[in-house]
Amino acid sequence: MSESNHAPLNADALQYVQYDGDKEESYLPAIRQLISKDLSEPYSIYVYRYFLYQWGDLCYMAYDSSSTLIGVVVCKLEPHRSGTFRGYIAMLAVQEAHRGKGIATKLVCMAIDAMKARDADEIVLETEVTNTASLKLYERLGFMRSKRLHRYYLNGNTAFRLVLYLKPGTASKSPSGDMMGGGYGNMGPETAARGDGVMTDARSSP
């Protein structure tokens, strides 16, 4: 299966840009609009700012020739309590009319490359078990399902946690010093999962 068997020409005619905090005024409203259209869960402005202020360089956008935003990926990258340096893809959306052309794939690849360059051990995300397009996209790139999360989303839907290891030895990393997670009682993966977002509401659900 080739990775770009969908009209690559089309995808390449677009402009792919890294987010720039200096242009928040023009970028942010468009990003919010694009994402809120596809995600059932409401994201407050603070959620966007949380990601973009700290990891704006891990956000990539696709613009068409008339400078309309048609795709975006939002990520973060930080030490995780498991001891890994963990990337997290928080949001991904492509305008409906432009789907199936590899735009999301390209955006995600850019994000992965950026996180790799910054020495990430792994990248994780959640997506609904029924979101075929999203599962297919990530799994084709190398992500694996690691967990099924019952009723993960506020709308009651179940999610898969997807994980991509970038470096050998990631599984054996252990928490250092005060990052040591508590005992088995609070070790529930949902803490890990939800700990990925700043607030429990920060879940990317289409």
Add this chain to the structure above:
Amino acid sequence: MDPKMDSGFLLPNETLEDSYNVLAPILPEEVIGIMDQLLCYEMAWHTGYPLSQTLFTSVYIDKLLWPEPKTVEEAQFYRGDLPAGRRPGVLLEVLRAYCLALVKCCDFVIAKITGRDYFEEEDFCTHTYNRVLFVQVPLDVFLRELDAAVERMEDTDLEMSSSLRKAIISRLDFRRDFLRALDLDCPLEHLSNYWPPILSNLTSIFTTQQLGKTVPGSFSTKIQRRLASTVPPRPIVELEFKDAFEKLKQLCIDCEEATRFTSLEPDPLEYQSFLLVFASRAPTPLPYSRSYLATLLFHPQILNATSSLPLTDVRTLVLPCSTILSPANWSFSPPRNPLLPKPPRLQLALLVDEFIERTGQPYLDFWTALGQNTCRLRRMLTHVIGGWDQLQTDASIVDADLMRVVTEMGMRDEVMDSPLTVWVYQKKLWMIEKCVLLGFEQDIYLPDEYGGMYHFLSLISGRRKVVLEAISAHFVTRARQLQHADQLPEAADVEDGAQHIASLISEADGVSSLGAALASFYTVLLYLKVLPRPARPFSSQELRFELRMKPFLALQPPEVPPFKDWLDKVQPYGPYELPSPSFLADVQNADSQLWSNMDANIKRAKEAFSAVMKIGATNAKCGGVKEAWARDVKGVLASCVALGIAVAGVRSRVARSGGGIKMEVEMGVQGLGIGIEIPLMGTAKRYAEGWVVAKVVKG
């Protein structure tokens, strides 16, 4: 403004309070409509939504609970005094009784669920937003209110059609029965009496639902604004009546099933089987039902029914009729002079006590995991296994001491090597297998991973089989020793106990053989290029192997196989894109080892699972769930048959290919003209959820 986000804002002309008048007279049809709507919200809450988006959207309930009433009498749809003429009429009084009982139901439900391990939000929302759900008020107060309401309804002065009257009464009856069943203090002996009456009344509610008339104004999202909470108001959760009704029915059926727990043989292995079968019921039991069962399991009357659950477990598996566990050991007292050595039997008792105490937490963790939804069960097991790994290290220390004492006593040959370590190890291996099987059940693995994961499963169950065979040999020795000593009843007990071990051995053998057959089948499919294999530019097989083995990497034993060894097994002919020429030769030769091993493994798996079936549910320690157990074993047997057919399908297709096969394989599905259908979870297309057998179809 984003209306989804800023749902707390008022629109122009909108008021903060609801204009709905709760004291206005209502029609009987409306009483029915409101009661049924409340039932929908109640069940939506049971499935995991917060009260704020469900029951607490009812204006009636809001009025009862806020401002907080000091007494039940004060819990009215109004506060203070009302002029006689404005008092609520009979129907409102009836509705009030219903609502009061409903609120008390919620109180019982929260108490039951929070009394056990549960996960806020994922399973259930216990938040009550500072509303007090009559926690202090005893059950009979609500029963009296309901009885009075029924009496009012039966009053012939009350004019209404008999069908409406009956419909309302049946709802009050239901609420009474339901409330009783939810009561926290139901005596264990009578538990099973509570659920059947509810179930038998449910139909009359269902068939009269169409008599009801909805009163949309009596529910409002605005109430959320007054509930103490940090999240912005969210939409009311709408669960359709028929869905809510199904949930309710399921809850009653599951709880009724759970009550059977109290009549099980007092045996931890029977308990374990019951919990597992319960967790895998479809549809998956609601959090309340799971808590209901867990409460029974942890009920003092159950927990104290046998000596100690782990002790019974150890005896059953590794110490049949053993001096180490002889009750007499516990009757020795230490010598007055602490410098004198303790009598050996006392030493045994102390060592066993020490070990059993050490077992407590890991054992409890295991049982707690068994009580969760199956997604969480899988995730929790990976942690539980870690705990058992440490337990195994400690067990080996106690074992060494035990061996020293029994050697001193001249009874070394009555005891198997390292019994406690063996006991822990056997269980740990079983848990690893369960984790992998649950992974298949939950579609965690992608088709091109099947081969590798079934291979790993086969490896682990093969190890467990070896361990069990050592145990079995000990049972044989022990029975013979007892016969020679003329302790015939004891010898017979040991022989009976050996049946359980025999069942476990056959099961492990079956898992290992079927796993091996599937592993090799899926490997062939990968070489034939008929299984989807994503390009994965950012990943490597070694990294993916590491990810899959993560939960098991720290274990010792069993050590995760080194990547190279594993690769040799899952890629016996080299890379899938470029297999060595021997692949084509083997795959085309119906008599090659490749195919004959697969056949042999399938045959062996069939025999093993047939043996499990024959040894029976009781010996499998599944006597309490024999129907479900038999269904499961049959399901696995059917999977063996299905795999046999699939293997034959591929083999005959490839055999027909003659010299052109190289090219056909290059072309994958089109080339060979066969397609592979993977039955996904929950589609009822698998004979056993953990055994994914692809179907071979024309491509």
